[in-house]
Every structure is written in structure tokens, then in C-alpha cells.
Amino acid sequence: MESRVWFSSQFNFPVNSPLKTRETSIAPFTPPRNVLSFSFPSHAGRFAMRIGPLVKAVSFATKIVAEVDGSRDEPRRKKLAVFVSGGGSNFRKILEGCSDGSVNGDVVLLVTNKKDCGGAEYARSNGIPILVFPKAKREPFDGLSPSELVDVLRKYGVDFVLLAGYLKLIPVELVQAFPKRILNIHPALLPAFGGKGLYGIRVHKAVLESGARYSGPTIHFVDEEYDTGRILAQSAVRVIANDTPEELAKRVLHEEHKLYVKVVTAICEERIKWREDGVPLIQSKENPDEYY
Amino acid sequence: MESRVLFSSQFNFPVNSPLKNRETSIAPFTPPRNVLSLSFRSPADRFAVRIGPLGKAVSFAPKIVAEVDDGSRDEPRRKKLAVFVSGGGSNFRKIHEGCSDGSVNGDVVLLVTNKKDCGGAEYARSNGIPVLVFPKAKRESSDGLSPSELVDVLRKYGVEFVLLAGYLKLIPVELVQAFPKRILNIHPALLPAFGGKGLYGIRVHKAVLESGARYSGPTIHFVDEEYDTGRILAQSAVRVIANDTPEELAKRVLHEEHKLYVEVVAAICEERIKWREDGVPLIQSKENPDEYY
Numbered sequence: 260m261e262s263r264v265w266f267s268s269q270f271n272f273p274v275n276s277p278l279k280t281r282e283t284s285i286a287p288f289t290p291p292r293n294v295l296s297f298s299f300p301s302h303a304g305r306f307a308m309r310i311g312p313l314v315k316a317v318s319f320a321t322k323i324v325a326e327v328d329g330s331r332d333e334p335r336r337k338k339l340a341v342f343v344s345g346g347g348s349n350f351r352k353i354l355e356g357c358s359d360g361s362v363n364g365d366v367v368l369l370v371t372n373k374k375d376c377g378g379a380e381y382a383r384s385n386g387i388p389i390l391v392f393p394k395a396k397r398e399p400f401d402g403l404s405p406s407e408l409v410d411v412l413r414k415y416g417v418d419f420v421l422l423a424g425y426l427k428l429i430p431v432e433l434v435q436a437f438p439k440r441i442l443n444i445h446p447a448l449l450p451a452f453g454g455k456g457l458y459g460i461r462v463h464k465a466v467l468e469s470g471a472r473y474s475g476p477t478i479h480f481v482d483e484e485y486d487t488g489r490i491l492a493q494s495a496v497r498v499i500a501n502d503t504p505e506e507l508a509k510r511v512l513h514e515e516h517k518l519y520v521k522v523v524t525a526i527c528e529e530r531i532k533w534r535e536d537g538v539p540l541i542q543s544k545e546n547p548d549e550y551y
Numbered sequence: 552m553e554s555r556v557l558f559s560s561q562f563n564f565p566v567n568s569p570l571k572n573r574e575t576s577i578a579p580f581t582p583p584r585n586v587l588s589l590s591f592r593s594p595a596d597r598f599a600v601r602i603g604p605l606g607k608a609v610s611f612a613p614k615i616v617a618e619v620d621d622g623s624r625d626e627p628r629r630k631k632l633a634v635f636v637s638g639g640g641s642n643f644r645k646i647h648e649g650c651s652d653g654s655v656n657g658d659v660v661l662l663v664t665n666k667k668d669c670g671g672a673e674y675a676r677s678n679g680i681p682v683l684v685f686p687k688a689k690r691e692s693s694d695g696l697s698p699s700e701l702v703d704v705l706r707k708y709g710v711e712f713v714l715l716a717g718y719l720k721l722i723p724v725e726l727v728q729a730f731p732k733r734i735l736n737i738h739p740a741l742l743p744a745f746g747g748k749g750l751y752g753i754r755v756h757k758a759v760l761e762s763g764a765r766y767s768g769p770t771i772h773f774v775d776e777e778y779d780t781g782r783i784l785a786q787s788a789v790r791v792i793a794n795d796t797p798e799e800l801a802k803r804v805l806h807e808e809h810k811l812y813v814e815v816v817a818a819i820c821e822e823r824i825k826w827r828e829d830g831v832p833l834i835q836s837k838e839n840p841d842e843y844y
Contacts, residue, residue, distance in 0.1 A: 448741065448744065448764070448766060449744075449762075449764070450744050450745075450762060450764070451741065451742075451743050451744040452743075467829075467831075468829060468831070469742075469743060469783060469831075470772075470782050470783035470784070470831040470832065471741070471742070471743070471783055471786065472783065472785065472786035472787075472844075473741060473766065473768075473786055473788050475766075479763075489763050490762060490763035490764055490765065491763070492765065493764065493765035493766055494765075495766050495788050499844075500827075500833050500842075500843035500844055501843070534793075536760075536761060538760070538761070538762075538763040539763065540793050549793075550793035550794070551765075551792075551793055
């Protein structure tokens with residue numbers, strides 16, 4: 260299997276994982292097309308900024324997952340990739356959950372189409388590798404193709420993909436490679452106020468204009484279109500008579516944070532069950548007979 | 552103005568309203584086309600069953616509204632309501648009870664239905680409320696009311712608000728234009744989700760469950776020329792449970808429908824609907840006039 264070149268964080272991989280160093284050169288170069296290609300110009304500084312902290316180029320053999328200390332009933336820690344385009348507040352909350360023990364998982368990769376966005380900055384300061392996808396049109400070099408993106412995610416051993424304010428449509432190759440493993444959060448009660456063009460503050464404006472009295476976040480599995488996959492969780496926020504879009508957005512965002520952490524906790528503990536008609540349910544942690 | 556022939560309930564109209572008896576004959580006949588035409592056949596009993604309790608044929612001059620007795624002119628006068636149903640009429644019952652027990656400052660003066668024998672029509676008849684059939688069923692051989700005739704009847708009755716409560720036919724555009732911001736509908740889901748043509752009754756609740764949505768509940772909205780698209784006036788939320796059947800969800804939502812519709816009708820009869828600049832209607836709180844919801 261040909262070796263793949265990519266750039267990982269400064270943090271160490273777990274000691275017992277079988278990594279072999281194939282190349283130590285970090286001089287910029289143009290990789291052959293059939294290798295994982297990242298867009299970068301000759302200038303190392305710009306390259307570093309674009310991709311994240313630049314360390315040894317490594318390649319992976321098939322990973323061995325470190326087992327948890329003795330009990331085999333505990334689900335293993337899950338590997339999460341988060342996709343953002345903006346500030347990344349949901350990403351932060353999820354990462355905090357991973358650190359403080361409430362989430363049985365780790366964010367191993369951040370993917371963004373905006374290399375300087377808040378989410379990317381936060382990833383960099385926390386040693387999480389960043390991948391730019393899709394590349395901006397004005398970039399002269401080739402970026403990752405969708406199947407290359409899928410390859411990277413597989414190489415990182417990603418179990419779940421979490422879209423947290425990612426504004427690009429997910430390529431169908433990714434959806435097909437990760438069935439029932441990609442989640443998105445939308446700041447309205449789907450199926451209302453969703454679809455192409457309805458993102459960010461535009462959603463809250465639409466809610467207020469309609470006169471709807473309730474809104475709130477929806478977390479759903481992702482399929483090939485915007486906001487149409489199976490709904491996994493929602494929470495309701497009352498719309499107030501003199502709300503502005505910003506005020507409503509703030510109240511909904513607060514609920515988004517709580518809901519996404521709760522849902523990610525549940526998926527990392529394998530508490531998602533599928534009803535016969537295809538609706539996904541979350542099994543309660545406290546009471547395994549209860550679903551919501 | 553040509554006189555209109557109407558068939559009204561056995562109950563008396565208020566004594567001070569200027570009604571004049573033009574005809575006392577109740578023998579069935581085929582009215583000329585330019586008079587209000589109600590579909591009926593020769594046997595009197597079938598006629599009686601179709602239209603409701605048959606009293607004297609009367610015609611209206613423009614009405615004088617009876618003033619409230621206690622002298623206060625700040626109280627809004629009692630409003631005249633027309634309710635449209637196609638089915639059981641449980642919302643209609645609740646509204647009617649509200650009118651009787653004082654919680655609603657109004658009276659149901661007319662029931663309109665496309666199903667003359669439905670539960671709502673039966674309840675209306677047993678409570679002396681006139682029943683109008685609209686639109687007539689296709690298989691009826693005689694002409695029914697045209698949309699503008701329907702509008703005329705409503706005007707003659709002095710109807711101020713039209714309340715759709717499980718009425719499955721599309722409201723004719725003539726009616727929408729004649730009663731702007733005066734027609735309300737209740738839909739058993741949180742519009743704009745799960746609404747539109749074909750989404751009524753249990754089909755709504757099935758759609759909600761299939762989507763995996765975790766919240767549902769009634770929406771009351773003003774009516775425009777399409778199904779379920781007018782401005783939303785009120786909603787209440789009901790949690791969807793993991794093992795709900797459509798019937799169980801329907802029952803929980805119906806319970807909220809009753810509460811919400813009575814609350815909203817009370818508000819419209821007390822003139823507590825205010826319109827925001829962007830066209831969204833709000834309900835002014837009765838307890839605290841500075842509060843809107």
C-alpha cells in the first residue's frame with residue numbers, strides 16, 4: 260500500500276500504536292497526484308498556516324486500538340471528526356466534553372472550508388489537525404477530492420463525523436462511506452425552516468417572520484441533501500413576541516450546545532437505537548428501557 | 552334589495568332585532584335561482600334533516616346590534632361567530648361551551664358544513680344553531696350555494712369571525728377576500744411543518760412520527776387562499792414520545808387544540824389581537840396588557 264503523506268498535530272499519538280516514520284523531510288513539495296494531496300504553495304509559512312502545526316510526516320499502518328483498562332463492556336473511546344465553517348462554539352463544547360469525561364470520545368480531526376475561522380483557530384491551539392475541504396476556488400493548486408477526503412477520515416480511524424456549522428454540502432462519497440455516522444445540527448425545528456439557503460441568522464429571521472411560536476435545535480443524520488436526514492434529537496425554545504433574530508439565535512445556540520454534547524455522549528456510548536420505521540432513538544443512560 | 556329566504560333555528564332571535572316575517576310557508580319548494588338556494592328534495596323530513604330545525608322563513612334587514620345592558624361602553628360587544636366543520640366537531644363544542652359559560656365573549660350564530668350528518672352538525676342542531684351545507688356534494692341534483700351566496704349568508708347573519716374547526720374543503724377566495732383577517736383555522740401540527748394539501752387528520756400525526764420530529768402541537772392561523780399558509784397566531788407544543796402511535800399523539804394534540812382554540816377565540820372576541828409591523832399577529836395578554844404572546 261503506498262504511503263500517504265499528511266501533517267499531524269504536535270501531540271503524541273498513543274505509544275502503543277504502530278506508527279512508522281517514513282519521511283522526516285518537511286520541505287514543501289508537490290506530491291504526485293495519486294498521493295493524498297493538499298493544496299499549498301512553495302512558501303512553508305503559508306503552508307503551515309493553512310494546514311496546522313507542521314510536524315513529521317508520518318504514515319499509518321492499520322491501527323491497533325488501545326483497549327480500556329480491563330473491562331470489555333465499556334464501549335471503546337470513539338474518534339470524532341468535526342466539520343466547521345465558522346466560530347466553532349458547538350465544536351468547543353464537544354471538545355470540552357471529551358476532555359472532562361462527559362464524552363467517551365476524542366476529536367481527532369477538524370475539517371473546514373475556511374482555514375482562518377474561529378473553529379480552526381481553536382483546533383490549532385488545542386493541537387487538533389486541520390484539513391481544508393473543499394479548497395477555495397481561487398487556490399491554484401488541486402485540493403482534496405471527495406474520495407481523498409474519505410481516505411483521510413478512514414486513516415484517522417474516524418467513527419463519527421459531526422457537522423457543527425459547516426456550510427458546504429457533504430459530498431455523496433462521504434455520505435455513502437459513513438452511513439448513519441454523520442450528524443448535523445440545524446438551528447430550527449426541522450422539517451420547518453431548513454434546506455438550501457437557510458443557515459445562520461437567516462433561519463432565525465425566517466422563524467420570526469412566520470410567526471411561529473416555537474423554535475430550537477435539531478440534530479439529524481446526514482443524507483445527500485441539506486437538512487433532510489432522519490431526526491435524532493430536538494429541543495424546543497419559546498419564541499417571544501418582541502424577539503430580534505439575534506436574541507432568538509442566542510437562546511437557540513444555548514440549547515444547541517446542551518443538545519449536541521448530550522447527543523455526542525450518547526453516540527460514543529453506543530446508545531443510538533433504530534426503530535423499525537427508520538427513526539433513530541436515544542436510549543436513556545439512567546434507564547435503559549427509556550428512549551427519547 | 553331582494554329578500555333572502557333563510558331557514559333558521561327554532562330558537563328566538565333577540566327580541567330587539569328587526570326581523571320581519573316574509574313567508575310562513577314551510578312546504579318544500581324549489582326557490583328561484585336568484586334567491587339563496589339550499590339543496591333539498593320534496594319530502595319535508597329529508598329537507599328538515601338536511602338543513603336543521605326548520606322554523607319560519609325570515610328575511611333580514613340590516614341588523615341593529617343589541618348593546619350590553621350595564622351601560623359600560625368599554626366592554627367589547629359580543630361577537631358573532633360562524634364555525635365550519637366536516638367531522639366530529641370537538642373544537643366547535645368547546646368553543647360553544649365557552650360561549651355559554653362566559654369565557655368567550657361571543658356566540659356561534661351559524662354552523663357551516665359539507666357533511667350534513669357529521670357530529671358537528673348534529674351538535675349544532677341539538678343546540679339550536681342553524682346549519683348550512685356548503686359546498687353541496689357533487690351527487691346532489693339541485694344547485695347549492697355559490698361562494699358569493701355563502702358570503703351573503705354570513706353577512707346577513709352579521710358574522711364577524713369565521714372559525715374553521717376541522718373543515719376539509721378549501722375556503723373559496725370570495726370568502727377570504729370578504730373577511731380579511733377574520734377567518735381562523737386550526738391545524739394539528741406545528742406549521743409550517745406538516746401542513747398543506749393532503750395533510751389533515753391522522754395523516755398529519757403519521758407524518759410527524761415518521762419524520763422523527765420530537766415536538767408537535769396545534770397551530771391556529773389566519774386563513775389565506777391556500778391550505779395552512781396564513782399568518783400564525785398561536786401554537787402550543789406537545790412532546791412526541793418514542794413509542795407513540797398516531798392515535799396517541801392525535802389525542803394529546805387534540806387536548807391542546809381545545810385549550811388553544813378557546814383561548815384564541817376568547818382573545819378575538821375581546822379584541823386582543825394586535826398586528827406587529829412585519830404582519831405577524833400577536834395576542835395581548837388579558838392579565839397584563841403590556842404582554843404579548
